[in-house]
Amino acid sequence: MSVPVTIRDVARLAGVSPSTVSRAISLPEMVNATTRARVAAAVEQLGYEPNRAARGLITGRTGTIGLVVPDLANPFFASLTKAIQARARRHDVAVFVADTDEDPGAEAGLVRALSKQVDGIVLCSPRASDDDLAAFAADTTVVLVNRAAAGIPGVTYDNEDGMRQAVAHLVALGHRRIAWVGGPASSWSTQHRGLGLRNATEELHAVLVPVGNFAPTYEGGMAAADQVIATGATAVVAYNDLVAIGLLARLHSRGISVPGELSVVGVDDIAMSGMAHPALTTIRLPKQEAGWIAVELLLALLDNPDSQQGASGTRSELHGELIVRASTGPVPVPDRQP
Amino acid sequence: MSVPVTIRDVARLAGVSPSTVSRAISLPEMVNATTRARVAAAVEQLGYEPNRAARGLITGRTGTIGLVVPDLANPFFASLTKAIQARARRHDVAVFVADTDEDPGAEAGLVRALSKQVDGIVLCSPRASDDDLAAFAADTTVVLVNRAAAGIPGVTYDNEDGMRQAVAHLVALGHRRIAWVGGPASSWSTQHRGLGLRNATEELHAVLVPVGNFAPTYEGGMAAADQVIATGATAVVAYNDLVAIGLLARLHSRGISVPGELSVVGVDDIAMSGMAHPALTTIRLPKQEAGWIAVELLLALLDNPDSQQGASGTRSELHGELIVRASTGPVPVPDRQP
DNA sequence: TTGAAAGCGCTAACAA
DNA sequence: TTGTTAGCGCTTTCAA
Numbered sequence: 001m002s003v004p005v006t007i008r009d010v011a012r013l014a015g016v017s018p019s020t021v022s023r024a025i026s027l028p029e030m031v032n033a034t035t036r037a038r039v040a041a042a043v044e045q046l047g048y049e050p051n052r053a054a055r056g057l058i059t060g061r062t063g064t065i066g067l068v069v070p071d072l073a074n075p076f077f078a079s080l081t082k083a084i085q086a087r088a089r090r091h092d093v094a095v096f097v098a099d100t101d102e103d104p105g106a107e108a109g110l111v112r113a114l115s116k117q118v119d120g121i122v123l124c125s126p127r128a129s130d131d132d133l134a135a136f137a138a139d140t141t142v143v144l145v146n147r148a149a150a151g152i153p154g155v156t157y158d159n160e161d162g163m164r165q166a167v168a169h170l171v172a173l174g175h176r177r178i179a180w181v182g183g184p185a186s187s188w189s190t191q192h193r194g195l196g197l198r199n200a201t202e203e204l205h206a207v208l209v210p211v212g213n214f215a216p217t218y219e220g221g222m223a224a225a226d227q228v229i230a231t232g233a234t235a236v237v238a239y240n241d242l243v244a245i246g247l248l249a250r251l252h253s254r255g256i257s258v259p260g261e262l263s264v265v266g267v268d269d270i271a272m273s274g275m276a277h278p279a280l281t282t283i284r285l286p287k288q289e290a291g292w293i294a295v296e297l298l299l300a301l302l303d304n305p306d307s308q309q310g311a312s313g314t315r316s317e318l319h320g321e322l323i324v325r326a327s328t329g330p331v332p333v334p335d336r337q338p
Numbered sequence: 339m340s341v342p343v344t345i346r347d348v349a350r351l352a353g354v355s356p357s358t359v360s361r362a363i364s365l366p367e368m369v370n371a372t373t374r375a376r377v378a379a380a381v382e383q384l385g386y387e388p389n390r391a392a393r394g395l396i397t398g399r400t401g402t403i404g405l406v407v408p409d410l411a412n413p414f415f416a417s418l419t420k421a422i423q424a425r426a427r428r429h430d431v432a433v434f435v436a437d438t439d440e441d442p443g444a445e446a447g448l449v450r451a452l453s454k455q456v457d458g459i460v461l462c463s464p465r466a467s468d469d470d471l472a473a474f475a476a477d478t479t480v481v482l483v484n485r486a487a488a489g490i491p492g493v494t495y496d497n498e499d500g501m502r503q504a505v506a507h508l509v510a511l512g513h514r515r516i517a518w519v520g521g522p523a524s525s526w527s528t529q530h531r532g533l534g535l536r537n538a539t540e541e542l543h544a545v546l547v548p549v550g551n552f553a554p555t556y557e558g559g560m561a562a563a564d565q566v567i568a569t570g571a572t573a574v575v576a577y578n579d580l581v582a583i584g585l586l587a588r589l590h591s592r593g594i595s596v597p598g599e600l601s602v603v604g605v606d607d608i609a610m611s612g613m614a615h616p617a618l619t620t621i622r623l624p625k626q627e628a629g630w631i632a633v634e635l636l637l638a639l640l641d642n643p644d645s646q647q648g649a650s651g652t653r654s655e656l657h658g659e660l661i662v663r664a665s666t667g668p669v670p671v672p673d674r675q676p
Numbered sequence: 677t678t679g680a681a682a683g684c685g686c687t688a689a690c691a692a
Numbered sequence: 693t694t695g696t697t698a699g700c701g702c703t704t705t706c707a708a
Contacts, residue, residue, distance in 0.1 A: 002477055030677075035677080053391040057701080057702070059702085060684085072416050075416070078411050079410075085410075094434045095435060097435045099420050117390055139340055218613060275556060342685095356685090357695065358694060360687055368694095369693070388686075391684090393687075395700045398700085
């Protein structure tokens, strides 16, 4: 709309050549303090802003990163997105957001399309196979969140540890039979949470009863509830908070008291969980930190591509923290009367 | 990472000039079917993808739009964002997302920064003044969501009508004294919902008791609850569902029964509302449609800049729909015993 | 420390 | 219908 002001306009006003203006902006040390000041004044006066497309054309960098998430409507990913875009902006980097709508098939296409327009991509909780991920990483710089894959840097949560905390809590309350409502089978988190639960229950002499894979949503939890009840477990760990809250809703309508008859544990600690009835015991995953780290990691990689080869040091593991709320309580006393 | 393939590579392989390749892609009708096929084959074989920065440099279009929202963690905006990016992708347009974190001061800076990098901006629920908005619109093509401003196209909800539905519902249940918990004072929605409530209560012979302005969040609702109780109202309309759910939580801990002693109505119908206890009666605002319309409007404006001048026709108004759930019920019978 | 010149990948006049 | 030419706004050699 307004008049586009170019580097030549600035150069003319400052009485220098365009290349000097360019240097004054990108490599200030390489330019005389006096001229630098003159250029700065001209930039100020004209409100000059370098054209990123033109710069990108020559530097090969767009100043943009891509973000691919399974579902923005899931508060966990909304928080992550918020953190990522905030951190990126600090570095004057813009963020393209793409939502796969939990469709694994859409992932590859989106990554492919994005990769042409960005310097690198943050891929959150991808459902793609390791081979596909490797192909993505060959195409562009990729940082994974919530997923580990050989040779690709990323930030993950220590799911095993989180599940151990959950099981320890439940066992301390007297529970010995614990149901597990998994998320999508292709989800790395599902696999590792399942594994962590298996190990922890074994160590602590409890019995784990997996009830299958469900959509990582409120509806998924509703769908799982009746099977959970049928297991006869006195406690259940859900794939995430959304599923746990769905569980809560269905249990309520089935007349099952929580935690009176069944204790429920989620994972994520989305804001909603504190508001649920009863409030949800959960494993709080640091979402902001994950987003921040992912951005820093990606930008570092872009500035120093070699480091990607440096086998290690490019994966961060964050720890979850058990948040005990009203949805877990002592194991119900078995009825002694026949 | 992979070898960048340019239009010249394609041209060489197809045995034509770069401009023919360019035309075959952008203006297919202008090129012979045979050569077009040859070019297509070469593009396919090489996996050519036009460099958007280069194209943008000359066309002046980036193929990108900006989206500015107050808070991605608010499910209402998450839904909107989801809809907008999905619709934009259909048009092969990428979306930059920026979150102001409910900081009105950040708005101008973000819009300013974005406007250099995008073809146009979708501004959701801006808190800026009309003058600031006009300044933004002078700088770049802007479409407003959830806000009306003279001369700037946009999509809004008919807040007056929504509030009328809410009041009619409450009055039918016997309520005559209705509290109103407003959102940020600078919010257009707050103003128009307040206005709608004032009109509707007047028409229907009820009394409206505004209790002030609060943050549009769960915490805002918690903060407002005690003042709502103090009004002696038998029903309350909250700025949005998040506030209503915060209200619900505080009322619960104060031992006030909903809807036994107080009926609660929200606005938005975020997913969480159906899951609340009691489930929240609310005005459902069509979020997807708003996002879709905003994108279509913006892209239409970009394709035909003149239409922006065409005073009218560039504002859409959507209607909300009352969703009755458990949080509203008959007015409590006044205690007859002294 | 600065300027001149070349060119990033693409599109748009203009010729042919 | 196609090719040639110029140039979008910027950075970056290379010379001065």
